[in-house]
Amino acid sequence: xxxxxxLDSQVPVFEEAPVELRCNYxxxxxxxxxxxxxxPNQGLQLLLKYLSxxxxxxxxxxxxxxxxxxxxxxxxxxxxxxxxxTAEYFCAVSSHSGNTPLVFxxxxxxxxxx
Amino acid sequence: DTEVTQTPKHLVMGMTNKKxxxxxxxxxxxxxxxxxxxxxxxPELMFVYSYExxxxxxxxxxxxxxxCPNSSLLNxxxxxxxxxxxALYLCASSQSAGDRVGYTFGSGTRLTVV
Numbered sequence: 001x002x003x004x005x006x007l008d009s010q011v012p013v014f015e016e017a018p019v020e021l022r023c024n025y026x027x028x029x030x031x032x033x034x035x036x037x038x039x040p041n042q043g044l045q046l047l048l049k050y051l052s053x054x055x056x057x058x059x060x061x062x063x064x065x066x067x068x069x070x071x072x073x074x075x076x077x078x079x080x081x082x083x084x085x086t087a088e089y090f091c092a093v094s095s096h097s098g099n100t101p102l103v104f105x106x107x108x109x110x111x112x113x114x
Numbered sequence: 115d116t117e118v119t120q121t122p123k124h125l126v127m128g129m130t131n132k133k134x135x136x137x138x139x140x141x142x143x144x145x146x147x148x149x150x151x152x153x154x155x156x157p158e159l160m161f162v163y164s165y166e167x168x169x170x171x172x173x174x175x176x177x178x179x180x181x182c183p184n185s186s187l188l189n190x191x192x193x194x195x196x197x198x199x200x201a202l203y204l205c206a207s208s209q210s211a212g213d214r215v216g217y218t219f220g221s222g223t224r225l226t227v228v
Contacts, residue, residue: 032215034216036219041224042221042222043118043120043204043219043220043221043222044157044204044206044217044219045219046216046217046218049215049216051215090156090157097212101147101159101162101170101211102217104156104157105156106155106156107154107155107156109154
C-alpha cells in the first residue's frame with residue numbers, strides 16, 4: 001500500500017517570496033506522483049505529475065516539483081508566489097500497477113500575504 | 115469536452131429527505147469516482163465504478179447509494195442522511211480504473227444536512 005505525508009499543514013509566505021511545499025511518500029512498488037491544487041469552494045485541479053523520465057516536472061503557472069527516489073520525496077516549489085496562489089495543495093500517489101485509486105496527503109494550506 | 119460536471123453546486127436537505135447528486139463527463143472515461151471531503155481535510159474515496167460496474171465500496175453507509183446508468187453518468191442517491199454527512203462531494207473520472215495519468219475532478223456539490 002502507498003501513503004503520503006505532507007509535513008506542513010499551513011505555509012504562510014509573503015508575495016514574491018519563494019516557497020516549498022514538502023511531500024514524502026511510502027511505497028514498496030514503483031509509483032506515480034501528483035500535485036493537485038484546490039482553490040476555495042472549488043474541486044481539485046491537477047497541477048503537475050511525475051510518471052517517468054525527467055525527475056523535474058513543471059506546471060504552466062511556474063510551479064515545479066522534483067522526484068527524488070532515494071529520499072522518497074516530491075516537493076513542490078515556486079521561486080516567486082502571487083496572491084492568486086493562495087490555495088490548498090494536495091500531494092497524491094498511485095502505484096504503477098493494479099487498480100488502486102489515488103492516495104492523497106492531508107494537504108498544505110498555502111497563504112500568500114501581500 | 116474536458117470537464118466533469120456536477121449538479122447541483124449546493125444542496126441543503128433535511129434528515130428525512132431523498133435527494134440525488136449527479137455527475138457527467140463526455141471524455142470517454144470508463145472509470146468514475148465519488149469522494150467526500152470535509153473542511154480542511156483531503157478527499158476520501160467512497161466508490162469507484164469501472165465500466166459501469168461498482169468495483170470499490172469503501173465501507174460507505176447504505177444511506178449513500180451510487181448508480182452508474184451509463185458510461186457518462188454517475189449518480190449518488192442520498193436518503194436519511196445525518197448532519198455529519200455535510201461535506202463537499204467530489205466526482206472524478208479517469209480513462210480506466212488502472213489509469214495513472216491523473217484524474218479529472220468536478221467542482222463538487224456542497225451538501226448541508228439540517
